[in-house]
Amino acid sequence: MNDMNGRTCVVTGATSGIGFETALILARSGARLIGVGRDPARCSAAAARIRDPAPGADVRFEIADLSSQAEVRSLAARIRDREPRLDVLVNNAGLFTFRRAESADGIEMQLAVNHLAGFLLTHELMPLLEAAPRARVVFVSSGSHFHGRIRFADPGRRCLYSGLSAYEQSKLAVLMTSVELARRLGPGSTIDTFAVDPGLVRTEIGAKDGSPIVRWVWGLRAGRGIDAREAAASVVWLAMEPSIEGATGRYWKERQVVPSSRRSTDPEACRRLWDLSDSRCENGGLHPRACCQPDRNWVHLSESA
Numbered sequence: 028m029n030d031m032n033g034r035t036c037v038v039t040g041a042t043s044g045i046g047f048e049t050a051l052i053l054a055r056s057g058a059r060l061i062g063v064g065r066d067p068a069r070c071s072a073a074a075a076r077i078r079d080p081a082p083g084a085d086v087r088f089e090i091a092d093l094s095s096q097a098e099v100r101s102l103a104a105r106i107r108d109r110e111p112r113l114d115v116l117v118n119n120a121g122l123f124t125f126r127r128a129e130s131a132d133g134i135e136m137q138l139a140v141n142h143l144a145g146f147l148l149t150h151e152l153m154p155l156l157e158a159a160p161r162a163r164v165v166f167v168s169s170g171s172h173f174h175g176r177i178r179f180a181d182p183g184r185r186c187l188y189s190g191l192s193a194y195e196q197s198k199l200a201v202l203m204t205s206v207e208l209a210r211r212l213g214p215g216s217t218i219d220t221f222a223v224d225p226g227l228v229r230t231e232i233g234a235k236d237g238s239p240i241v242r243w244v245w246g247l248r249a250g251r252g253i254d255a256r257e258a259a260a261s262v263v264w265l266a267m268e269p270s271i272e273g274a275t276g277r278y279w280k281e282r283q284v285v286p287s288s289r290r291s292t293d294p295e296a297c298r299r300l301w302d303l304s305d306s307r308c309e310n311g312g313l314h315p316r317a318c319c320q321p322d323r324n325w326v327h328l329s330e331s332a
């Protein structure tokens with residue numbers, strides 16, 4: 028494994044489950060760890076739980092509700108203000124909602140948090156990723172992407188909403204973003220992107236939904252899953268393992284490259300999703316003039332050749 032001393036890592040959704048365990052391992056390995064969470068009390072508790080076994084850990088939490096694009100931008104601005112570079116970004120935060128809900132920006136909630144938050148945060152932090160000698164962006168996707176379809180005409184799924192289909196769509200979008208980002212960065216980039224399927228993991232993700240049926244079904248299903256610590260070990264491996272440098276744009280499970288769905292690597296669909304995501308983030312100024320310095324960061328990422 029790479030020596031993580033002196034490296035800076037951002038982990039979203041670091042207050043519980045896979046994200047918390049990922050943050051803990053990274054902090055213990057000597058990285059400067061910036062966890063992201065939406066609730067101040069849960070962030071303080073997570074920071075304390077990390078410092079407990081690792082008293083010297085360099086850890087701080089930033090608070091942001093990632094369903095809000097204004098909060099994603101403000102989070103990125105705070106990180107840019109304090110950090111000269113970023114070595115690892117883990118886009119992990121996610122949720123499942125049985126009933127259709129919308130974010131403050133009027134975007135279907137699972138698309139907003141599971142996909143667009145990571146898409147936007149990655150863009151906003153691109154100057155810091157480019158400032159590192161080598162950087163990695165890890166996108167936490169899911170095997171459920173195999174069932175996913177991007178409903179280009181109705182990504183917010185106003186018509187015939189199914190929570191599960193919306194979740195599957197969002198996890199496919201996460202994977203396609205990793206594939207397309209790798210393509211746009213091009214060969215020879217100092218930034219690698221990896222998408223990962225953590226497997227079925229015993230976390231609270233399904234228990235946080237308001238529906239008792241979802242909680243019950245998830246309780247039965249998650250019981251067969253692996254421990255969050257085990258899942259996090261695979262995520263951290265992607266963040267740290269030297270031998271996979273340059274293997275960008277791939278889909279991983281249990282430290283192996285594994286096949287992903289045909290849709291996830293369709294170049295035309297990946298470009299289309301990118302443009303769609305861009306348009307869903309543009310109100311607050313995703314464009315380079317507004318967020319990326321220097322301009323070239325955005326210019327080469329937004330070309331759709």
Ligand SMILES: NC(=O)c1ccc[n+]([C@@H]2O[C@H](COP(=O)([O-])OP(=O)(O)OC[C@H]3O[C@@H](n4cnc5c(N)ncnc54)[C@H](OP(=O)(O)O)[C@@H]3O)[C@@H](O)[C@H]2O)c1
Nearest residue numbers: 040042043044045065092093094120121169227228230232
């Ligand atoms: N569990 C599985 O079997 C499984 C399988 C495949 C993929 N995944 C993916 O793994 C990732 C982590 O999930 P998990 O299973 O570890 O679930 P989890 O324990 O519920 O963790 C999700 C994390 O995301 C945070 N989060 C949710 N909505 C947020 C928002 N609006 N703003 C900021 N943070 C938010 C949660 O914060 P709070 O603590 O405040 O809730 C929590 O820290 C997700 O992307 C999920 O889709 C999970």
